[in-house]
Amino acid sequence: MVCELCAVAKKEVESELLYEDNEIMAVVHLKPAIPGQIIVFPKHHYPIFEQVPDKIIAKMFKIANKLGIALFESLNCHGTNLLINNGVAAGQTMAHFSLNLIPRKEKDGLKLQWEPKKASEEELQTAFLMINEKSKELHPDLFGREEKNEELVEERGRPKEIKLDKKKENYLLKSLKRLP
Amino acid sequence: MPEEEYSEEERKAFEEKIKRMSPEELKEFQKRNCVFCQIIIGQIPAKKVYEDDHCLAVLEINPAAPGHILLLPKEHHAIMPQIPEEEIGHLFMAAKHLSHALLRGLKCGGINLFVANGAVAGQKFQHFVIHLIPRKESDGIKLELPQREIPEDILSKINEVVQNRFNELMGIKKELVKVETKEHAEKKKEAADEEESEKKKEETEKTDPQEEENEDEKSEESEEEKDGSISLDDIASVLNGGR
Numbered sequence: 001m002v003c004e005l006c007a008v009a010k011k012e013v014e015s016e017l018l019y020e021d022n023e024i025m026a027v028v029h030l031k032p033a034i035p036g037q038i039i040v041f042p043k044h045h046y047p048i049f050e051q052v053p054d055k056i057i058a059k060m061f062k063i064a065n066k067l068g069i070a071l072f073e074s075l076n077c078h079g080t081n082l083l084i085n086n087g088v089a090a091g092q093t094m095a096h097f098s099l100n101l102i103p104r105k106e107k108d109g110l111k112l113q114w115e116p117k118k119a120s121e122e123e124l125q126t127a128f129l130m131i132n133e134k135s136k137e138l139h140p141d142l143f144g145r146e147e148k149n150e151e152l153v154e155e156r157g158r159p160k161e162i163k164l165d166k167k168k169e170n171y172l173l174k175s176l177k178r179l180p
Numbered sequence: 181m182p183e184e185e186y187s188e189e190e191r192k193a194f195e196e197k198i199k200r201m202s203p204e205e206l207k208e209f210q211k212r213n214c215v216f217c218q219i220i221i222g223q224i225p226a227k228k229v230y231e232d233d234h235c236l237a238v239l240e241i242n243p244a245a246p247g248h249i250l251l252l253p254k255e256h257h258a259i260m261p262q263i264p265e266e267e268i269g270h271l272f273m274a275a276k277h278l279s280h281a282l283l284r285g286l287k288c289g290g291i292n293l294f295v296a297n298g299a300v301a302g303q304k305f306q307h308f309v310i311h312l313i314p315r316k317e318s319d320g321i322k323l324e325l326p327q328r329e330i331p332e333d334i335l336s337k338i339n340e341v342v343q344n345r346f347n348e349l350m351g352i353k354k355e356l357v358k359v360e361t362k363e364h365a366e367k368k369k370e371a372a373d374e375e376e377s378e379k380k381k382e383e384t385e386k387t388d389p390q391e392e393e394n395e396d397e398k399s400e401e402s403e404e405e406k407d408g409s410i411s412l413d414d415i416a417s418v419l420n421g422g423r
Contacts, residue, residue: 018339036372060272079299082295087283087315088289089289106300110320118242119243120191123246132229133285134281137278138277
């Protein structure tokens, strides 16, 4: 199985290239929800968001921001969306991490929305506790220490690799590997 | 925020007041009226899942699904283009780690990261927000992108206009030249030359007025291509008419 985006990155297929450097690429999406949709992705094959190094994430979004402005000004759209589908349940269709930039206009026929639900205090508190516990376990540097804010700002400069527990990550990657 | 009704006079006075405000005063005014700025300074309570000097993440109280996180910059910005580059890098690095924690903590099937710039795009708040939404199969949340077939020439034109503007913004000096068109025009000329020489061999008198016609057509066509046969209006109509 050849990864579509890897093929684009290696120039094995043609693309409408907008931006390229050593680490990332941005192309006009060839089967867009709205014409003008741009896809930004790392050249290296990272299946999911969490595996992409911080440095590359920072660059991807800075470029995405500029592309968003370019979209807004050159296509005269009224707004833009930035969307990441991380995981099959979230609508991920390619097993290669990417972000989508979509130009929006009134009545363009695209529905990106949800019904806000009334969550009970219990539900919120449960979610809150689970997130807090897990975040401290996964990233004690970032989530565990409230006093060390100044250090955090400096640490930003260093690219952080996430060491995923292989047992735990399998279920998500497994579902991705099942993608056509 | 509660909706208050002002009389005509009060509203006018209000508008005048805003016009006369300095940028700093305007910023203060925005902050006082922004729910999220209030949360940031602790005036309104919220469940905080992450905080540092630059950003704050809280649980959305009317979520798409429980665990829905709102990640926001501490500085009041309305939309992403207004946010300084450094902040962008930091915000999305935090978003990644939060997404990770959300995924593992709630054991959900996926996470959507969603940003809306502009009301048309679904922006609900005046303060810039990154939505991190936990997803499960068949949860009814519509954050998938359909795929449409769009003619190649429209996509090429889009590439050209967006790239030109993007290069300007990035300070990249690269003029996007229609290489295809030049080559195309050159090839056409070569082919036409070949035809001409062949025709000259066969008929000398009759081809002269024809050649002139051909040449005129050629120059017209190459001009058209220089201007761009796909106009922005065409793209606009595709953007508008598409369903």
